[in-house]
Amino acid sequence: MDPRPIGVFDSGVGGLTVLHECLVTMPHEDFVYLGDHARLPYGPRPLGEVREFAREIGSYLETQDVKLIVVACNTATSAALPRLQEELTVPVIGVLTPEAHAAVQATRSRRIGLLATQGTVDSGRYGELVHALDAGVSFHPVACPRLVPLIESDDPYGEATERAVREYAEPLKAAGVDTVILGCTHYPLIRPVFQRVFGRDVTLVFSAEETAREVSETLARKGIENDPAREGVYRFLSTGDPETFREMGRRFLQFPIGKVGHVTLAQLEAAAA
């Protein structure tokens, strides 16, 4: 029995989709969620810079005595997962592999699309993972630089969002894909918009539920679960404005979020030093 919390981080509120599935699967565990709003979005930044941010946050979460870290951000996973696993002492779980696997299982036409940030697309990781599982798949990545800023804006459900989704979907429809990986943890927050644009015949693949399963299995195999009879608690940290985080978390994931703590970038840098 291990009472330490699980650490989860993202550039913003996107990782809450992963946290939600973790709470459904492991209601008895405690969680610390960190949103790096001060430096959002990660997508357009050089991968080396995102890697440095991820190292800082991983180190900071270790100082909070977590027992496992979930990188609930596809850009950070693409940029930094191997490095985090080498440098941190606790297990680190990312979000790309489960989606690649689910997409290869789901496709019938063997044409798979990817919608993701520029950083994730540039890393080429999804293509590698998909082709490692099925070298015969035709893979179509599309970078969606406008989506994370729109989803984190004051008007996430407006016409600008719908227009952007339609535009990014266009090349995938033209390519005749039957499966699309939503390769950013922010995207499931506007899942209904994607569903309406792609229609019933395209399978949309998300990582959150698969990632939660991976976390749960890892805890069990390592024997570091918490008492299954207890009720877990979760707390939130942001490098940006706590009140904005609180509002957005509530809106998107229907969490009655209480207080949100503030972490400074100096604290993160100090942890990684």
Place this chain on the structure above:
Amino acid sequence: MDPRPIGVFDSGVGGLTVLHECLVTMPHEDFVYLGDHARLPYGPRPLGEVREFAREIGSYLETQDVKLIVVACNTATSAALPRLQEELTVPVIGVLTPEAHAAVQATRSRRIGLLATQGTVDSGRYGELVHALDAGVSFHPVACPRLVPLIESDDPYGEATERAVREYAEPLKAAGVDTVILGCTHYPLIRPVFQRVFGRDVTLVFSAEETAREVSETLARKGIENDPAREGVYRFLSTGDPETFREMGRRFLQFPIGKVGHVTLAQLEAAAA
């Protein structure tokens, strides 16, 4: 080819969950959605009164030249479906049968729970439908009078909602059900709350997707579909405050809802006269 729109109605915004699935399945069809906010909630009212409301709205939608009507409200379906089918000339589709079927298919323990409004529980329709499919199922209905008002309130994701869901879930957990019918179209609007309260091992059954499939098949069999190459439009009507409807629709279903029309109760009554 039939260019007429499809009519969809509910006491409030709950039926938007059904409309969303219809848009995913039939993006080329036009829709008219009517929310009867002036008389919400339907759940605590006598079934005879709800039946009268449903007749009025069905007749009004016929005056709008719809080609099919979806009763996207479990209370109204329980109270009025046979009557509407007898009195109206267009096909009428309700929301209970698909859920009962899905629940019987999903359960392994053959213990099924129902969360629904007082009216739906009192009608006994779900129990009849479930037992018609499997007379050996142990069926546990729970009336949830607080939920629709909370979901339509200013604070749908607050602690009061979570507390209410926990309280209504308690007898179902005690009965050891492995499948729960969310028997009100409002409830999927707070699906994450239900998921966290029931956890991964309980299957939650919703009607929206099954209902959309039923609508699509009915149009096809009757040969009254619209041109599949076109893009459909949808419009909204409310007997209550159009602005409130607009805000709630946007929040819950991520529709960039434009103008909402107002319909008076006198107009509804006149249509049924």
